[in-house]
Amino acid sequence: MGPAGSPRTPETAQEQPAVGRRPRWGTLALVGLVGFGMLRHGLSGEADGPPQPDAALSLFSGDPPPGGPAPAALPRSTPSLVAIPSIGVSAPVLPLGLDRDGWIEAPPASDARLAGWYKAAASPGERGTAVLVGHVDSAAGPAVFYSLGALEKGRTIRVTREDGRIADFEVYGVQVFDKRRFPARKVYGDTGRPELRVLTCGGTYSAGSGYTGNVVVFARMVKTG
Numbered sequence: 001m002g003p004a005g006s007p008r009t010p011e012t013a014q015e016q017p018a019v020g021r022r023p024r025w026g027t028l029a030l031v032g033l034v035g036f037g038m039l040r041h042g043l044s045g046e047a048d049g050p051p052q053p054d055a056a057l058s059l060f061s062g063d064p065p066p067g068g069p070a071p072a073a074l075p076r077s078t079p080s081l082v083a084i085p086s087i088g089v090s091a092p093v094l095p096l097g098l099d100r101d102g103w104i105e106a107p108p109a110s111d112a113r114l115a116g117w118y119k120a121a122a123s124p125g126e127r128g129t130a131v132l133v134g135h136v137d138s139a140a141g142p143a144v145f146y147s148l149g150a151l152e153k154g155r156t157i158r159v160t161r162e163d164g165r166i167a168d169f170e171v172y173g174v175q176v177f178d179k180r181r182f183p184a185r186k187v188y189g190d191t192g193r194p195e196l197r198v199l200t201c202g203g204t205y206s207a208g209s210g211y212t213g214n215v216v217v218f219a220r221m222v223k224t225g
Contacts, residue, residue, distance in 0.1 A: 092114055093159075096133070128194070
């Protein structure tokens with residue numbers, strides 16, 4: 001995800017975006033998010049670019065794996081910090097809304113260490129699908145979620161909330177999706193328990209059109225504190 005923009009939603013829960021129309025936001029406001037605006041310059045000089053999910057390890061049905069009863073959902077509270085120790089992430093979280101054109105605001109490009117939370121959806125720990133986003137790179141180099149594609153199943157994402165509670169999520173899938181065929185229902189659908197999605201830009205990169213897709217991490221809440 002680069003400073004050029006951020007995700008948008010179509011008016012209906014379709015897998016393809018509605019073009020040129022301002023979205024209507026329903027109960028599952030994020031069901032139609034369709035990918036990020038892409039960085040136009042960024043790390044074009046990097047030979048390998050950010051790590052991408054291993055295709056052999058990332059495929060799964062889209063349903064959370066069995067794992068017993070979910071911990072009781074937490075009340076709503078704004079997230080303040082996200083930590084992913086296995087890839088060295090510890091980042092402040094900024095609540096994000098929509099701009100006047102109906103696009104999700106991006107975290108400020110001037111501070112590439114920040115992550116963003118879409119505040120019109122579930123907060124991390126609430127029942128529903130919470131979504132965190134962040135830049136993969138910036139004009140200065142790697143950004144907060146540069147290594148997201150290297151995240152492995154079973155790893156922990158810890159979200160600290162303003163109410164002092166902590167929600168731990170276990171990763172159960174990591175995939176990269178073409179932004180033109182983004183599977184909104186699969187990514188944002190309500191599983192009946194507290195879930196988390198973490199997104200950044202992914203796929204291949206070109207100077208003319210940016211990144212071709214989004215890396216999406218699927219995680220479910222397994223512990224609260």
